[in-house]
Amino acid sequence: MLDLLANKWAALAIGALEGGPQRFGAVQRRLKGVSPKVLTQTLRRLEGAGLVDRTVYPAVPLHVEYELTALGQGAAVPLGALRAWVEENLDRSPADA
């Protein structure tokens, strides 16, 4: 599980879903620089770990939404603290790794 959460895109995807269900394209726009392939893999791994639910609405075109499960909402708390720390401390780092 740490393998999954200690991953930049997973951490950012969980953050992007904190506000509520989102379509794939909306998550992608929030994760600047992620490729569709990597985002698909990331969301599948989060779904497999029980952190994200994927719901398909029967419409034309298909409407698919991703949302955090209760477990995912729990994970969002420490991940949010980590992202906040990074944002606050970015300038103090000699090398922006």
Place this chain on the structure above:
Amino acid sequence: MLDLLANKWAALAIGALEGGPQRFGAVQRRLKGVSPKVLTQTLRRLEGAGLVDRTVYPAVPLHVEYELTALGQGAAVPLGALRAWVEENLDRSPADA
């Protein structure tokens, strides 16, 4: 910086150094399953980002210690919360990803 910290081995290495300076071998023993090559790369990246200090003591054989900088000690707080969350919630996940 999130790229660096949102990485399993970096998160674990920072945790291993929370108790004080450690030699390479001691860090490696705490990070079960890490190869020397990956641990070397991880510690170099943490050093490059200003999170870890590497001190060489002139002795035979050379004695090298790694320790958290003040910035690294700051990062250890949210990373510790993330590791604690993972440990508490591992059993509730349908798939141990």
